[in-house]
Amino acid sequence: MPLVNMTVNGRPVAREVEANTLLVLFLRETLRLTGTHVGCDTTQCGACVVHVNGRAVKSCTTLALSCEDAEVVTIEGLSDGEALHPMQAAFREHHGLQCGYCTPGMIMSAVGMVRRLGTDLDRDTIRDELEGNICRCTGYQNIVEAIRAGALAMADRPDA
Amino acid sequence: MYPFDYHRCASAEEAKALLAELGDGRLLAGGQSLLPMMKLRFVMTGNVIDLRDCEELRGIDIGSGAVTIGAMTRHVDVASSKELATALPVLAELAGGIGDPLVRAQGTMGGSIANNDPAADYPAACLGLGATILTTAGEIAADDFFLGVFETALAEGELVTGVRYPVPAAAAYMKFRHPASRFALAGVFVARAMDGLRIAVTGAGSQGVFRWHEAEAALTADFAPEALDGAELDTSDLNSDIHADADYRGHLVRVMAARAVRKILAANR
Numbered sequence: 001m002p003l004v005n006m007t008v009n010g011r012p013v014a015r016e017v018e019a020n021t022l023l024v025l026f027l028r029e030t031l032r033l034t035g036t037h038v039g040c041d042t043t044q045c046g047a048c049v050v051h052v053n054g055r056a057v058k059s060c061t062t063l064a065l066s067c068e069d070a071e072v073v074t075i076e077g078l079s080d081g082e083a084l085h086p087m088q089a090a091f092r093e094h095h096g097l098q099c100g101y102c103t104p105g106m107i108m109s110a111v112g113m114v115r116r117l118g119t120d121l122d123r124d125t126i127r128d129e130l131e132g133n134i135c136r137c138t139g140y141q142n143i144v145e146a147i148r149a150g151a152l153a154m155a156d157r158p159d160a
Numbered sequence: 161m162y163p164f165d166y167h168r169c170a171s172a173e174e175a176k177a178l179l180a181e182l183g184d185g186r187l188l189a190g191g192q193s194l195l196p197m198m199k200l201r202f203v204m205t206g207n208v209i210d211l212r213d214c215e216e217l218r219g220i221d222i223g224s225g226a227v228t229i230g231a232m233t234r235h236v237d238v239a240s241s242k243e244l245a246t247a248l249p250v251l252a253e254l255a256g257g258i259g260d261p262l263v264r265a266q267g268t269m270g271g272s273i274a275n276n277d278p279a280a281d282y283p284a285a286c287l288g289l290g291a292t293i294l295t296t297a298g299e300i301a302a303d304d305f306f307l308g309v310f311e312t313a314l315a316e317g318e319l320v321t322g323v324r325y326p327v328p329a330a331a332a333y334m335k336f337r338h339p340a341s342r343f344a345l346a347g348v349f350v351a352r353a354m355d356g357l358r359i360a361v362t363g364a365g366s367q368g369v370f371r372w373h374e375a376e377a378a379l380t381a382d383f384a385p386e387a388l389d390g391a392e393l394d395t396s397d398l399n400s401d402i403h404a405d406a407d408y409r410g411h412l413v414r415v416m417a418a419r420a421v422r423k424i425l426a427a428n429r
Binding site (some may be wrong): 068 | 161162163164165166168188191192195196198199208210212238240261263265266286337338341342402
């Protein structure tokens with residue numbers, strides 16, 4: 001089996017994988033990082049969003065081997081120890097989740113959004129940008145509020 | 161996915177040579193169409209050749225009268241290019257409407273064109289602007305490139321390396337998106353090019369992207385949305401499926417074309 005090397009949440013990892021292993025399964029089943037979810041498995045729902053070299057992408061539509069030498073960040077890598085990332089804190093504060101299944105993907109998309117578009121996001125932009133993330137509880141109102149607040153909070157945390 | 165062997169190439173020439181050596185292989189650009197099709201087992205291959213290290217195939221070059229974009233340029237980079245927003249804004253807008261932000265972070269222009277999905281956006285831009293497809297074997301005019309559903313004029317082992325888009329006097333692209341897949345149920349690209357008016361339709365035709373010649377003639381005579389009312393559109397050549405039947409798609413084509421014309425007129429006012 002081919003060997004893949006990548007950095008996941010700041011930690012170097014090297015594992016043998018079948019060539020057809022998707023990044024999401026590599027994260028969940030090989031590394032046991034089960035915070036990244038599989039929702040639709042058809043590139044639509046966004047429950048599997050992680051960052052690869054700083055870009056928010058769908059890990060169900062990425063080969064693990066394509067991430068050779070890449071920097072991968074999952075929801076587990078966002079917080080600073082016990083201290084939640086500002087976007088995570090905003091989701092908790094604003095009730096940005098109901099069942100919670102889509103939440104890791106929502107938060108990783110939201111952080112990607114802030115990095116591309118800045119910390120002052122209006123609600124229309126947030127809704128447009130959430131096109132690739134589906135919440136089956138349909139709790140979008142508070143997700144949008146959480147992202148708006150989380151983005152503003154990130155302005156005070158340039159390292160986040 | 162069926163099992164396959166994975167390879168990685170750093171240039172188009174290297175990929176071409178490897179493809180010839182292996183005999184059986186598929187090129188992986190951004191993977192946003194190929195991987196879903198492989199997961200559904202619509203595509204089976206013994207070898208996947210990953211092009212993501214082909215940095216030479218990325219980039220946007222603004223020339224005089226034309227814009228050249230490398231095949232491996234991602235949708236997000238086309239959509240957010242400040243130079244392109246000035247030189248050829250219609251293309252930046254089109255790229256910004258493909259899929260969703262996460263798909264745009266990986267999907268590439270060349271992948272979209274080589275795949276020629278009958279509802280993809282880039283084929284409409286190529287055909288609408290009268291672009292030239294650059295390949296490892298030479299150049300192919302967009303008019304000769306898109307042959308049918310997932311079919312192109314690319315020969316066995318030939319790779320798309322980029323596309324050269326002539327800059328039109330004015331252009332607009334309007335699409336009616338399927339709300340889940342974000343592919344076009346009908347997308348219409350209207351361009352007032354130097355050598356005449358061109359209209360390309362994606363998402364609606366049973367043979368993929370096509371030029372709507374009747375509407376080109378109608379708008380050449382009178383560039384106004386009402387002129388489209390008299391333009392014939394043969395709905396027997398349009399797709400019917402659970403999302404929209406041929407008559408409804410025909411209606412959407414007219415509505416999207418009229419919106420594109422209005423957008424051009426409003427911009428030039």
